[in-house]
Amino acid sequence: MKKFMDRDFLLETETARRLFHDHAENMPIIDYHCHISPQEIAEDHHFKSISEVWLGGDHYKWRLIRANGIPEEKVTGQTATDWEKFEEYAKALSKSIGNPLYHWSHLELQRYFNIMTPLNEKTAKEIFKICNDKLKESDMGVQGIIRKSNVRVICTTDDPADDLKWHQKLQEEQSCSAKVYPAMRPDKLMNIDKIGYAAYMKRLSNAAGVPIKTMADIRRAMNTRIDFFEKMGCRATDHALEYVFCREADEEAVNVIIAKGLSEQAVTQEEIEIYKTAVLTYLAGEYSKRGWVMQIHYATLRDNNTKMFKKLGPDTGFDCIAEGNCGKGLVAFLDHLNERDILPKTILYSGTPSDNALIGSVIGSFQGTEACGKIQQGAPWWFNDTKQGMIDQMTSIANFSVFGNILGMLTDSRSFLSYARHEYYRRILCNWIGSLVENGEYPDDMETLGRLVENICYYNAAAYFQFKL
Structure with a gap:
């Protein structure tokens, strides 16, 4: 039996493992469509709890909790505590085998909080505390998360009438490691x-x-x-x-x-x-x-x-x-x-x-x-x-x-921890290509294959959009 979400998670062949670890894993991210807040980036917002960053605006997770028969007050309500909302998410998640949220959530716990323990009702209290303690660290603000995620470009979603003052602030101060551009x-x-x-x-x-x-x-x-x-x-x-x-x-x-x-x-x-x-x-x-x-x-x-x-x-x-x-x-x-x-x-x-x-x-x-x-x-x-x-x-x-x-992946997300979705996509990409190679449907030419993977992960989008990097 394979270990739960280990280093070779979703990588079923040797070719897949080589493609991911040697070519895809460390490629930068161009997130050309998302819904994160440019104000939170400019202000280097620090989240008070894992519930804020996970459940503050993520309707994917809200749907999961609602499907578990939970009152709306513990989903989006104002009187329920952060712990109560997190606990309900943990309960729902533990039953969500096969749902991408199960994988996304655990990738985020692993990459940003070094938590390898599966999240469920029994482990929720300890994980809640570890995450909240980690979020207090100075480099776990929004800009620190972006830097850790190796993001080069972020395109926010902006109305034509917006004044773009936060984009202007980011350009002037250059405090963020990624370029943050508006998308109309x-x-x-x-x-x-x-x-x-x-x-x-x-x-x-x-x-x-x-x-x-x-x-x-x-x-x-x-x-x-x-x-x-x-x-x-x-x-x-x-x-x-x-x-x-x-x-x-x-x-x-x-x-x-x-x-x-x-x-x-x-x-x-x-x-x-x-x-x-x-x-x-x-x-x-x-x-x-x-x-x-x-x-x-x-x-x-x-x-x-x-x-x-x-x-x-x-x-x-x-x-x-x-x-x-x-x-x-x-x-x-x-x-x-x-x-x-x-x-x-x-x-x-x-x-x-x-x-x-x-x-x-x-x-x-x-x-x-x-x-x-x-x-x-x-x-x-x-x-x-x-x-x-x-x-x-x-x-x-x-x-x-x-x-x-x-053009690879994007987050289309309101959460700053969602960059782990790029890793999820890249693992599936490398496994899909690797299976064709190992089945004799494409040559075992690692130079060509590696370039193909790197292009899909990063270079294709850079050339297509022509961002100033």
């Missing part, structure tokens, strides 16, 4: 169907110094903000869509829809698609002009539990996979941009694993000379971010495209 996420600009659109457009107008009433005004305002983000080192954007579509209309029709949104009138589904197509087309052109990367996340249903949404707000763990089923819309949108020579480097993430083959085949229709793998399938995202999900996606992209061009 204009979802509030896109969401003309959501409550708060009119109020948000006033905020964007104030940030840009441009009154907004028409599509032309949106272009002027966003040009100002995009220029500002570019000055701050932005190389990536992100768009969250339930599904992908392309519905063209003339600008006069778009302006009528914008007027309805600004006056808080209801808009139809057709009008939503017309407006979003117009905005996305304009933005894609700007991204292409600047060499930015457009990321599109789709096929998830968010905030499904109305009662809990009213109580806790968005992004609190009540989301699920949506039917992808938008291949025609995805192709139409990419073709729409490609015909106009404004298709930027693009990364596609679907919330449903059934879209692996679809994306793998679609990206082959729109590659270009701007980069190796100009159009990419993104890292296994959200409900695909599991051991089996990674293996399935690796197998699919290898079947349909050039595997050596992929």
Whole structure:
């Protein structure tokens, strides 16, 4: 029997072990999509307890505790103690065999706290104390964790109207070992169907110094903000869509829809698609002009539990996979941009694993000379971010495209300890490649294989995004 999560965890062959320990293990990290706070980085925030860093905003862990039948007060409540929340997580985790959270949590305990003991109800008290004592050390603030994790680049998620003052502070002080860049996420600009659109457009107008009433005004305002983000080192954007579509209309029709949104009138589904197509087309052109990367996340249903949404707000763990089923819309949108020579480097993430083959085949229709793998399938995202999900996606992209061009892993997380997910991915990557080599399906050429692994772990993303390192 193998030891629990030892040095060769998930590495089943000698080739896998050589690839991981000699090539992947010590490669730096480029975390090009995450949701961590630039303010906490700039202020080198120190966490008061393991519960704060683990359970303060991680809806993956919240879902696990809720599934164990625990009252919400011990999940996100204000009166439950840090110990009570940690204890409930330990109870739930010990029953979660096969869940990636089991592996992620123990990798984090091993790498940041030197704890090799499995977390369960019996060990929780001791582990809670060890972690909290460790977090009091001077080098266990946010910047120390980033340094220990060998992170070179962090892309936070930022609204076009944000002032980016914390990014500015980080650039001026250069106290963090990693480069911290903004990544623009204009979802509030896109969401003309959501409550708060009119109020948000006033905020964007104030940030840009441009009154907004028409599509032309949106272009002027966003040009100002995009220029500002570019000055701050932005190389990536992100768009969250339930599904992908392309519905063209003339600008006069778009302006009528914008007027309805600004006056808080209801808009139809057709009008939503017309407006979003117009905005996305304009933005894609700007991204292409600047060499930015457009990321599109789709096929998830968010905030499904109305009662809990009213109580806790968005992004609190009540989301699920949506039917992808938008291949025609995805192709139409990419073709729409490609015909106009404004298709930027693009990364596609679907919330449903059934879209692996679809994306793998679609990206082959729109590659270009701007980069190796100009159009990419993104890292296994959200409900695909599991051991089996990674293996399935690796197998699919290898079947349909050039595997050596992929961009490795990202955390997509709100936790500063989540960099261990890169290690998890790299172990699975090396094991997957190693199995092909040991089965005689690829030559045992360690020079070529080592370079392939190092590229996927780090160099591909560095070249693709063109960050200033």
